Amino acid sequence: MHRRHPYHPYESANLPGDEEENIVFRDAEPDAPDQARAAEEMAEPFPEAEAQEPLFGQDSLRELEERHRAEMAELHLRSAAEMDNFKKRLAREHEEKMRFAAEKVLGDLLPTLDNFDLALQYGSKDDACKDMLQGLAVTRKLMLEAVARHGLKPVGEEGQEFDPAVHEAVGFEAHSDYAPQSVARVLQSGYRLNDRLLRPAKVMVTP
Template sequence: MRRHTMQSYMRAAQAGEELQDENGESRPDQEGLNPDGEEALAAEDAEAAAEQSQVEARIKAEVEELRLRSAAEMDNFKKRLNREHQEQMRYAAEKVLSDLLPTLDNLDLALQYGSKHEACKDMLQGVAMTRKLLLEAVTKHGLTPLGEEGEEFSPEVHEAVGFEARPDLAPGVVARVLQRGYKLGDRLLRPAKVMINQ
């Protein structure tokens, strides 16, 4: 209100009119106008402009920070989707390969027990070739067998089902593989069931 009144006084003074104060009373032309009042008015305008520019700068900084944060979140979202897609593609065959494990187990058993009979010798060659072809096919998809006699026992890939004494092997190693384990990439599908040498 004060600023508006000061501006009215200044315009009236320039036009040579008689000035009126807030109560409507007349004031002499130059008496009510004060050079300090003009400076105060200019100072207030400068202060208001400075305050407004600070507010604008703060709003711009907040908007820029929000834009950068949104861009970073979007980038992280894209990376996560890409990672999940790669993971899904890598392990897409897990269910099918898991279903093939009993077939490989039966072929292993046929080779193990059929080798004791001389009459099965020719048939065992066919079984061995079938097992080899099947194992090559699943290996192309990342499946690798686990568990060999004489290897160091590891609870990460072996499941101990008992102990066995074999003097030809060091203590604590796999003495016999009862059921082969399998791994798909870095993921363990099934641990190998083994006997540990005492």
């Protein structure tokens, strides 16, 4: 018996009796234009990826490398110069500290030196103090030599031109042997520690 499926255009196989029915499906064949189009698509090669241009050319990369090397060299030189300046500054500060390390101690000795000067000045008027004054003069000389080894030196001598940087004028006093604006007499010696003035000399100045 041969009949068609009620819903699909399929053909059924002839079977003995009506006990079993087999349905045979036939695939629809593609149209010729579709087959040709598919063949063309398969035959076409895949498009090759376009070559990307580098972000920087060889010349640009070389310039960047040279600039980087130049900057690193400049940074190295600057760092070396800063380190050298730092070492020199430390050396100067250390030297300055050592030069004036004894400033306080030597400053405390100035009143003692002043007393020696006063004793020699007023004791010279009394002949009874002659022998004692000789001992004081030797002691004063030895003390000045000792402090001079540490950079302390007296400032202010009679006959010098008056210098307000190292002299403190107390008054005027005429002196025939000295020119005007000269130190006529030293009332109190001044002292300098190396290049630093610890105390100006108090003097009388010729008019």
